[in-house]
Amino acid sequence: xxxxxxLIWAFISLGVVTVWGLTLNGIVQKIFARVQGRLGPPVxxxxxxxIKNNAKRTAITHGIMFYLGPVFRIAGGIGxxxxxxxxxxxxxxxxFSMSGDVLLVMYFIFFGQxxxxxxxxxxxxxxxxxxxxxxxxxxxxxxxxxxxSVISLVAQYGTLNITEIIAAQQGGFLQWTLFTNPLxxxxxxxxxxxxxxxxxxxxxxxxxxxxxxxxxEYHSSFLGMLAxxxxxxxxxxxxxxxxxxxxxxxxxxxxxxxxxWIYMFSVFVGAAYPRFRxxxxxxxxxxxxxxxxxxxxxxxxx
Amino acid sequence: MNDxxxxxxxEPVPEYPDWRKDAKTLTNAGLSEEEQDWFCDARPQPAKxxxxxxxxxxxxxxxxxxxxxxxxxxxxxxxLRPLITARYDISRLGMQPRPTPRQASVFMIGGxxxxxxLKRIVRSYEQMQGPKFVVAVxxxxxxxxxxxxxYNTVKRxxxxxxxxxxxxxxxxxxEAVLAGFSKLKxxxxxxxxxxxxxxxxxxxxxxENQKRVIKxxxxxxxxx
Numbered sequence: 164x165x166x167x168x169x170l171i172w173a174f175i176s177l178g179v180v181t182v183w184g185l186t187l188n189g190i191v192q193k194i195f196a197r198v199q200g201r202l203g204p205p206v207x208x209x210x211x212x213x214i215k216n217n218a219k220r221t222a223i224t225h226g227i228m229f230y231l232g233p234v235f236r237i238a239g240g241i242g243x244x245x246x247x248x249x250x251x252x253x254x255x256x257x258x259f260s261m262s263g264d265v266l267l268v269m270y271f272i273f274f275g276q277x278x279x280x281x282x283x284x285x286x287x288x289x290x291x292x293x294x295x296x297x298x299x300x301x302x303x304x305x306x307x308x309x310x311x312s313v314i315s316l317v318a319q320y321g322t323l324n325i326t327e328i329i330a331a332q333q334g335g336f337l338q339w340t341l342f343t344n345p346l347x348x349x350x351x352x353x354x355x356x357x358x359x360x361x362x363x364x365x366x367x368x369x370x371x372x373x374x375x376x377x378x379x380e381y382h383s384s385f386l387g388m389l390a391x392x393x394x395x396x397x398x399x400x401x402x403x404x405x406x407x408x409x410x411x412x413x414x415x416x417x418x419x420x421x422x423x424w425i426y427m428f429s430v431f432v433g434a435a436y437p438r439f440r441x442x443x444x445x446x447x448x449x450x451x452x453x454x455x456x457x458x459x460x461x462x463x464x465x
Numbered sequence: 466m467n468d469x470x471x472x473x474x475x476e477p478v479p480e481y482p483d484w485r486k487d488a489k490t491l492t493n494a495g496l497s498e499e500e501q502d503w504f505c506d507a508r509p510q511p512a513k514x515x516x517x518x519x520x521x522x523x524x525x526x527x528x529x530x531x532x533x534x535x536x537x538x539x540x541x542x543x544x545l546r547p548l549i550t551a552r553y554d555i556s557r558l559g560m561q562p563r564p565t566p567r568q569a570s571v572f573m574i575g576g577x578x579x580x581x582x583l584k585r586i587v588r589s590y591e592q593m594q595g596p597k598f599v600v601a602v603x604x605x606x607x608x609x610x611x612x613x614x615x616y617n618t619v620k621r622x623x624x625x626x627x628x629x630x631x632x633x634x635x636x637x638x639x640e641a642v643l644a645g646f647s648k649l650k651x652x653x654x655x656x657x658x659x660x661x662x663x664x665x666x667x668x669x670x671x672x673e674n675q676k677r678v679i680k681x682x683x684x685x686x687x688x689x
Binding site: 196202204215216219220222223 | 503505512513523526527529530550551554556557559561563564565567568570594595596661
């Protein structure tokens with residue numbers, strides 16, 4: 164396939180994952196509302212919010228980094244997504260997965276957050292700075308078990324290439340990493356709780372004490388961009404987890420089914436548990452999931 | 466006795482100009498040089514609308530995604546809390562409370578407005594990005610209510626920022642506030658909620674009114 168055609172298909176799949184990610188966000192809002200005994204917003208509410216934010220007539224800026232913050236964030240989201248094969252075996256939905264491996268994807272997960280931290284810092288709002296410091300501290304902590312679990316996978320399959328990792332899991336659900344290397348999956352799923360920032364790790368966004376976290380100063384189309392990225396990034400992360408631990412997907416339907424239930428794991432935990440403080444969540448991540456991750460590495464290397 | 470009086474240090478002269486003498490002067494000159502850099506120096510301009518079909522669609526989106534900045538100036542603010550609970554649940558109408566003025570589109574003023582609060586209201590209102598709408602709840606925000614002859618309470622909030630919908634009552638029930646919000650939705654869908662443009666067009670008038678009551682004007686004229 165020529166590079167142009169590949170690019171076109173990559174952008175089509177980007178559109179698909181954006182819509183799916185935003186729909187998932189809408190479903191999650193609905194589920195949280197039902198748990199709290201409310202009706203909740205309609206499932207398509209994230210789309211309306213994005214339209215409205217982009218349709219704001221005025222916007223102000225605080226400087227160049229303020230502009231670049233959301234750009235870096237969405238670049239991180241798209242970059243994460245572009246190097247993940249979406250549907251295993253499909254030439255159209257494989258993105259640029261042959262050009263980068265899981266380490267590059269992990270880098271992109273981090274990249275957007277750092278760019279956002281710089282942009283939010285220039286906003287000058289003290290709440291942004293507090294939330295950024297909380298967010299970066301927590302992110303550094305949950306990266307440890309996730310990295311350990313990826314290292315364990317590399318030791319297990321002997322490759323960093325995501326497509327090869329999916330290929331090794333084909334042939335029945337008992338071949339999934341979930342069953343062949345359960346400890347690594349447990350460590351990674353716990354770190355996903357931190358990534359998705361629902362309870363008990365929601366102190367970064369902290370809707371009550373620190374209004375909406377780092378993007379306190381972001382508004383209008385900046386916020387629309389960040390909200391779009393929520394969809395892309397959520398979809399990209401879920402597809403990455405599905406690829407690494409749940410055998411990938413061979414068609415769009417199984418992709419939707421698997422990503423939905425992977426997401427529901429953090430939603431159910433979030434709906435049921437109260438919140439950790441930052442230092443508690445760091446301590447938690449560096450304790451149990453890290454230990455589990457180290458054991459899973461030892462099992463495959465010794 | 467005279468000796469003691471001689472040693473009293475005179476009150477420092479405020480650095481900002483006296484706005485009461487020249488209420489029509491509009492600059493950020495009252496601020497220190499460092500602070501001037503933080504605020505915009507341009508007057509607000511009436512925003513242009515896009516073509517009608519598009520504007521109707523955008524107005525529909527705006528009316529279905531009202532993010533509320535609740536300004537708890539008085540007792541009416543307590544009526545917002547029941548709206549968020551399972552009993553009234555405004556989130557099913559696409560509304561949600563938003564703690565920062567930058568992202569909010571509806572400014573809900575809950576109750577009487579003292580002059581001290583008016584300063585904060587003006588600053589928050591100007592920091593909101595347009596199109597922005599104002600809902601004033603309680604009789605105190607409409608005519609002063611039980612504070613009608615108070616020396617430090619503003620009677621008609623309408624003279625200081627443009628208000629789209631008033632909700633009467635002392636205090637109005639959550640149902641009344643909900644009815645006010647659905648009225649606001651109708652106005653937005655009909656393209657009649659253009660408070661932001663009104664504020665830009667009559668900017669001098671609004672500033673003059675604000676400065677008439679706010680005696681210690683030590684804030685910028687352009688808060689965005």
